[in-house]
Amino acid sequence: xxxxxxxxxxxxxxxxxxxxxxxxxxxxxxxxxxxxxxxxxxxxxxxxxxxxxxxxxxxxxxxxxxxxxxxxxxxxxxxxxxxxxxxxxxxxxxxxxxxxxxxxxxxxxxxxxxxxxxxxxxxxxxxxxxxxxxxxxxxxxxxxxxxxxxxxxxxxxxxxxxxxxxxxxxxxxxxxxxxxxxxxxxxxxxxxxxxxxxxxxxxxxxxxxxxxxxxxxxxxxxxxxxxxxxxxxxxxxx
Amino acid sequence: xxxxxxxxxxxxxxxxxxxxxxxxxxxxxxxxxxxxxxxxxxxxxxxxxxxxxxxxxxxxxxxxxxxxxxxxxxxxxxxxxxxxxxxxxxxxxxxxxxxxxxxxxxxxxxxxxxxxxxxxxxxxxxxxxxxxxxxxxxxxxxxxxxxxxxxxxxxxxxxxxxxxxxxxxxxxxxxxxxxxxxxxxxxxxxxxxxxxxxxxxxxxxxxxxxxxxxxxx
Numbered sequence: 001x002x003x004x005x006x007x008x009x010x011x012x013x014x015x016x017x018x019x020x021x022x023x024x025x026x027x028x029x030x031x032x033x034x035x036x037x038x039x040x041x042x043x044x045x046x047x048x049x050x051x052x053x054x055x056x057x058x059x060x061x062x063x064x065x066x067x068x069x070x071x072x073x074x075x076x077x078x079x080x081x082x083x084x085x086x087x088x089x090x091x092x093x094x095x096x097x098x099x100x101x102x103x104x105x106x107x108x109x110x111x112x113x114x115x116x117x118x119x120x121x122x123x124x125x126x127x128x129x130x131x132x133x134x135x136x137x138x139x140x141x142x143x144x145x146x147x148x149x150x151x152x153x154x155x156x157x158x159x160x161x162x163x164x165x166x167x168x169x170x171x172x173x174x175x176x177x178x179x180x181x182x183x184x185x186x187x188x189x190x191x192x193x194x195x196x197x198x199x200x201x202x203x204x205x206x207x208x209x210x211x212x213x214x215x216x217x218x219x220x221x222x223x224x225x226x227x228x229x230x231x232x233x234x235x236x237x238x
Numbered sequence: 239x240x241x242x243x244x245x246x247x248x249x250x251x252x253x254x255x256x257x258x259x260x261x262x263x264x265x266x267x268x269x270x271x272x273x274x275x276x277x278x279x280x281x282x283x284x285x286x287x288x289x290x291x292x293x294x295x296x297x298x299x300x301x302x303x304x305x306x307x308x309x310x311x312x313x314x315x316x317x318x319x320x321x322x323x324x325x326x327x328x329x330x331x332x333x334x335x336x337x338x339x340x341x342x343x344x345x346x347x348x349x350x351x352x353x354x355x356x357x358x359x360x361x362x363x364x365x366x367x368x369x370x371x372x373x374x375x376x377x378x379x380x381x382x383x384x385x386x387x388x389x390x391x392x393x394x395x396x397x398x399x400x401x402x403x404x405x406x407x408x409x410x411x412x413x414x415x416x417x418x419x420x421x422x423x424x425x426x427x428x429x430x431x432x433x434x435x436x437x438x439x440x441x442x443x444x445x446x447x448x449x450x451x452x453x454x455x
Contacts, residue, residue, distance in 0.1 A: 077312075078316070091318065202445075212319075
């Protein structure tokens with residue numbers, strides 16, 4: 001009984017540290033995040049942190065793993081809705097976007113995949129899982145006649161994941177309307193490449209309607225003002 | 239804690255036995271004695287949980303009703319547009335009433351006890367509230383006709399879904415509920431959906447047959 005309680009307490013502390021770290025990694029580049037900032041935010045001792053995580057890197061990897069496990073649950077929820085394959089892919093992409101915009105752990109996860117992921121095969125593993133998951137659904141969409149019979153499910157999946165990761169770089173997660181519109185435009189440009197022509201107008205509207213609802217519902221992680229400074233240097237902005 | 243869990247298990251066992259018997263012989267022909275025998279327990283155990291056959295029916299109506307509502311909410315809690323969720327959700331509920339025995343018998347008892355039993359009223363009220371909330375959101379999202387009476391529309395939708403279930407049940411096979419729900423929506427769409435969204439929703443409805451293929455396979 002007592003050990004059970006201790007285990008629970010330890011698990012809670014671990015989660016507290018993970019979440020505090022995620023809040024840091026969501027906004028600050030990996031190399032600039034200090035363990036002291038995480039400690040202050042999580043309100044735990046250095047000993048507690050090192051008890052759970054050997055290093056900053058171990059902490060970062062744990063965030064990615066925590067997120068991907070939780071992400072699988074969310075994916076199952078979308079699959080349980082029983083929509084067609086094409087609709088499911090659009091909804092999943094929207095879900096990834098909504099969480100990336102509003103949830104520090106999700107945001108930190110993809111930031112870390114981009115920054116430290118190249119080093120030890122972490123990105124390959126995470127992105128491969130994502131591509132394989134999408135490929136299975138794309139295959140269904142081909143069977144249902146939404147995607148053209150001659151298209152390659154894995155090719156489509158790879159393209160859709162690339163689009164998401166690309167828009168993540170070129171657009172702005174802290175400006176949800178812009179981000180969701182940019183994502184929608186990329187999908188609409190890509191879809192004629194693999195969607196049956198007579199299904200295209202329906203699926204375009206399907207996306208449009210979700211973008212509209214998403215813009216209304218999603219709240220960004222941090223206030224706009226903080227971000228505007230960061231934009232000053234980027235090409236294309238005023 | 240352990241005792242509570244055991245007691246809940248007993249209650250479930252009684253409900254399962256009752257649902258089986260009601261579906262084999264019908265509610266009127268089933269006696270409490272049959273249920274006790276099927277559940278393999280004592281009269282005392284049954285009377286501890288239910289003081290009459292009607293209170294057992296009430297429990298089944300409640301359980302079936304809340305299972306159906308939970309099924310619907312799994313769909314409506316997502317961030318998709320509310321009217322899409324409502325239409326798709328009602329198809330999913332229709333499938334669910336076909337596959338889930340408690341929901342199936344719950345629906346039959348619901349009809350039997352309408353206006354007599356508080357559980358029946360609870361089920362209807364919670365569905366009306368749920369549908370009204372969804373339609374209000376759909377109006378916000380611009381999918382409903384201007385000036386549509388939301389509460390009235392929720393009643394018509396609920397009424398026609400319950401009616402479709404009753405008619406489908408009355409046929410020999412009872413397997414055509416999906417088609418009936420589709421026909422009902424086909425007629426309801428122009429009455430509730432805004433002109434700009436109507437074409438989209440006609441296609442959305444047509445695609446329910448595509449989703450069915452997947453649900454079956």
